[in-house]
Amino acid sequence: MQTKSRKLKEDFWFWVIFIALVLFALISDWWQTNAVLGWIISILILAALAFIFIRFKSVRSKAFSAVKSTTEKVIFDEEVSSREPLPNGVRKEIMTRSNYRCENHDCKFKGIPHIHHIDMKNSNNHLSNLIALCPNCHRDAHRGNITASQCRNWVKRDYYQMKINR
Secondary structure, X not given: OOOOOOOOOHHHHHHHHHHHHHHHHHHHHOOOOOHHHHHHHHHHHHHHHHHHHHHOHHHHHHHHHHHHHHHHHHHOOOXXXXXXXXXXXXXXXXXXXXXXXXXXXXXXXXXXXXXXXXXXXXXXXXXXXXXXXXXXXXXXXXXXXXXXXXXXXXXXXXXXXXXXXX
8 A cells, every 4th residue: 555645734843943943042041050951952953953854855945946036036036037948958959059158259269158149039949049159248139249140050050060070
């Protein structure tokens, strides 16, 4: 007989942590006179929280997603992009075509390039519309210093080179 997997209720863990913090606040008043007992209780509370965090994947995933969303809001000033990320297969194809370098052959950048949408439409993930550009060339493409026709020519050239090398 199979047992059903137990699901943790979000409210339950919220209240467990809340009560632990209240208890911690209450014991902090008499901490000065009973320092050893205070440290023992604090260590037990931290051990229980660590056990819960390690044992239950749902708690970890909720904590990590909360930290990630908060960090994005702080770093990006509430301007988090809601668009879907580029699929890994498409990204890998673009990087293979570009040999993991900027597709502008005049560029000497040695780091990992960004993926740029040539027509500036994030929903168009066709391989002929995507190009690998270093951060500097990517910025220039958005500013108009590198034209869409230049990018398309670089894609055609690199696609042709990839076909020859296979």
